[in-house]
Amino acid sequence: MPAALLIGAVVLCACLVGIYTRPVDFLATVWPANAIMLGMLLRFPATATPFGWGMATLGFLAADLLTGSTLFKTLILTAANLVGVGGAYFLLRRYSRDTIRLKTPESIPLMVAAIGFGAFLAGLVGAVANPVLFGGSSLGGWSFWFVTEFANYVAILPVMLTARRVSLPKSASRMDLLRLALPALALVASCAVSVQIGGPGAIAFPVPALLWSAIVYPRFLTVLLTSIFSFWSLLALSAGYFPNVVDVTTESGLISMRLGVSLIALAPMMLASAMAKQKRLIGELSHLATHDTLSGVFNRGAFQEEAATAIRSLNRFSQPFAALMIDIDHFKAINDRYGHAAGDQVIAIAAARINACLRRNDIVGRVGGEEFAVLLSKCRRSEALEVAERIRSVFAQTMTLNDDTISLTVTLSVGLAASEGASVDLDTLLEKADGALYRAKDLGRNRIEVHQLQRDDDAA
Secondary structure: OHHHHHHHHHHHHHHHHHHHOOOOOOOOOOOOHHHHHHHHHHHOHHHOOHHHHHHHHHHHHHHHHHOOOOHHHHHHHHHHHHHHHHHHHHHHOOOOHHHHOOOOOOHHHHHHHHHHHHHHHHHHHHHHHHHHHHOOOHHHHHHHHHHHHHHHHHHHHHHHHHOOOOOOOOOOOHHHHHHHHHHHHHHHHHHHHHHHHOOOOHHHOOHHHHHHHHHHOOHHHHHHHHHHHHHHHHHHHHOOOOOOOOOOOOHHHHHHHHHHHHHHHHHHHHHHHHHHHHHHHHHHHHHHHHEOOOOOOEOHHHHHHHHHHHHHHHHHOOOOEEEEEEEEOOHHHHHHHHOHHHHHHHHHHHHHHHHHOOOOOOEEEEOOOOEEEEEEEOOOHHHHHHHHHHHHHHHOOOEEEOOOOEEEOOOEEEEEEEOOOOOOOHHHHHHHHHHHHHHHHHOOOOOEEEEOHHHHHHHO
């Protein structure tokens, strides 16, 4: 119920904004209501109910009636709006979630097909309404209605579909922020230059800046900047800021201008969608290259790289840290008795239980078949011993494998080495922790042994 009321209120407000831009006895220069309604139906499924459609219909009707339209005119305009939104929604709701959110290269062509279908249907109503309401031709009504609907959808709907919170990169310097702002600044500058120079090609001046934005910015920011460009172009052309571009006093001039701006806007959107998929694939490949596929934690090489980098920083500020070497007891016997599939499940459970006992800035990796290494940052020996004991006790809890057909208790042996503020490299620390691990296994397993790093080094 609240969602349905919300879409009705939003449609009413959006209609009033569009009516404010409507010349006397003509269609609105900008009509955001249909695209906003379509975006809400797709992003918030709770609004896509019969009651939600009914409240949106009331919003359309109320906006026109409150601003002086006759009931006959209001009914025709509302029918065009609902037919257009309904046609586009009919196709878009059949797309995958990634397609609707414009995350794939084929998203933009599919979106264009859907909104083109919706605009086509709205144009059919316009073909009937134009002779009746405005004294024009049916063909002129269809073409003008189609292009106007299409342009509004292109300018607004992608923003609705990709909207998300955007945050600046952590610890970004002023120079980094300046570089990040350059595409947006280039867009503003190119728009200003296009107004100053004018001429037939002026409307295309911002295109390189928009393409630059699509390469640098997240998908939503690119779409938002493109939407701003679209609205700015439409309003600037209507206001006569582009001399010798198009005669906006004629219907054919308006159609050409709106369609041209819309097609220009599609290019950076398509590039942004392609870049989004490329970045996602690169991220997946990077994860596969640095993470163990079975346990999900860092593989040996990535662990050594991450841990070594962290230790250099910790040594620089004389902060304590510790390393744990963890080995699953009698793992070969588990494989021999229950099979390698069960052993793989034990590895995965081990990684999950170890991770659950660590802090966000701790680093864990699988460095052998059944062996894990952990770097505990800003952690003294006594604190590291508590973490190790927590891992050992949590892991000793019974686990079930093969869809609960196998129940067994598996234990861990842990070797611990701590820096206690001394400057120690990763290899040395892991060597000492590994020695403590072997002592734990020699002393009966299911226990923790601590290497006294400073004392041993002083004795040496």
